[in-house]
Amino acid sequence: MGNVSAPLAIFVYAHLDTAAKELLRSTLPAEGVTFVNKYETADAQAAYREQFRASDICFGNVPAEWLEGVSRLCWLQLESIGFEYYLQVRGLPPSLAVTNLKGLFDRSAAETALAGLLALYRGVDVLVTAQTERRWVCRDLRPRMQTLHGKRVIILGHGSIGRMLRRLLEAFECRVQSFARTTSGAELRTTADLDRALPQADIVACCLPNTPETCGLFGRDRLALLAPLAIFVNLGRGSVVDESALLDALQSRRLGGAVLDVTVEEPLPAAHPLWGCPNTLIMQHTGGGYEGELLDKARVFLANFAAFRSGDPLRNVVDLARGY
């Protein structure tokens, strides 16, 4: 895990604000740290690639192709939970440690799901639009409103975000079942279990990573199992659902609504029909967002850096070869 007595070359590619950079500058060694603006042009970025190849440590999600053939790099701290971009990279040195930000976005992502669900049930989307038009819609809206209380929910994924979401939904006395194939504590363990439960669910919330197993899990047939008033929530990755089938279900009102923090294409192109779908909230991958998140990302990196220097185990190591 690297020669900790040699001077370390640290490559900081993560998107950070002034406060987060300041924290890194005041904590990391004075020499050997390179800060890169990841939003620079591709040309400017290409120039950094050589510097990256000469680095021992990288903080930030560099383009996947940069990892091809790396030899010196011994630790990559991602600035995300997701790491599907790197699953295709071949020939990584076995000694390379990769860590992610698991756990950092639990509360914000679960609250974004709750915000979206409560918005649909309590008419916030209708009220916000009516407000811009200064239009009183109370009498029309009230009979169409619902409460989250007591809803039957299936949460796919029993990781830290799925568990946080479950805890919050249970406070609203929702009846929650979790689907996970490998984790204990989930009521639904197989897709057969899932398919039996789906027609009874008022809410189906995906908190799954993008892996070969989850990709396309909600195809047209499985989406057709959902009840006509059900709400589909996606906090994980867009790839879990066949978006064309989802669009059809929403537009034809065979599905009650959707709260989509993630989509296959991000940013979602202006011409994409999802923008105009009825009862659909496009949350624009803001689920992880909160004031101070960049500072917290820097703190996670620094805590792992301290462990790295003292030879202690790194936290949140992911296995690119196995996909988790």
Add this chain to the structure above:
Amino acid sequence: MGNVSAPLAIFVYAHLDTAAKELLRSTLPAEGVTFVNKYETADAQAAYREQFRASDICFGNVPAEWLEGVSRLCWLQLESIGFEYYLQVRGLPPSLAVTNLKGLFDRSAAETALAGLLALYRGVDVLVTAQTERRWVCRDLRPRMQTLHGKRVIILGHGSIGRMLRRLLEAFECRVQSFARTTSGAELRTTADLDRALPQADIVACCLPNTPETCGLFGRDRLALLAPLAIFVNLGRGSVVDESALLDALQSRRLGGAVLDVTVEEPLPAAHPLWGCPNTLIMQHTGGGYEGELLDKARVFLANFAAFRSGDPLRNVVDLARGY
């Protein structure tokens, strides 16, 4: 409490849908029930006034002036929790029982408050507007987002809505204090307690009825005690706050935002400046709304009607003379 052996004249003035009316028709006595459309013209309504005066029982919020000088009426079941409209009526027969719908809107109102708070913290208002413009705002929005988790909250009013709201906020690990002068279980018992606590609150949520004591409770001076990022929530009645002072605080960004289920004027006139206030959600008195609420109102009336007929105590009796 009325002569239960004589044929009863029942005057149904409540706003009901087909299902609720059907339930009443199939449960109430076949004779003696008059259904009135409360949204008819004033002329049409005036014609019903005589019929009301000849009724033993009324279900629905008749105009306050209709109550002046009533003598036959022995029970008025309101279709609301609030009953401030009737506090000025003089000379009511001491035998007249008045009941309200206390408890019916706890979940829906508390969820509307949560929906509004989470919308502001998770950017739902910004996202809904961006969605109509098909505009990707993720990078701008994320650093301004917050979580509800751990916020310090003061809830004014420790009735059934205030207690439900408290329970839900505590699931988000909010640190909640309740203000109530007469109820046990509230941490803040005097306005001096309240004023000491207000500057530390992230959220101030009013769940107070309109009474002489609560009217104008949040005047300009008390509003000025709130922190610049605090969110003011009003689930009770618009009269609790000096709206002109609230407007000034919101427009000058001396207050973080507002979630207003109630306003002094309802419907809020199109020219009212509250519609355009920054970080303000006008919830249009939809807090009590949910699919089935009209049927539930009819059920509450029928349960009380059964009690009335058998001489049992009515539920949710309010005292117009004392104001609660």
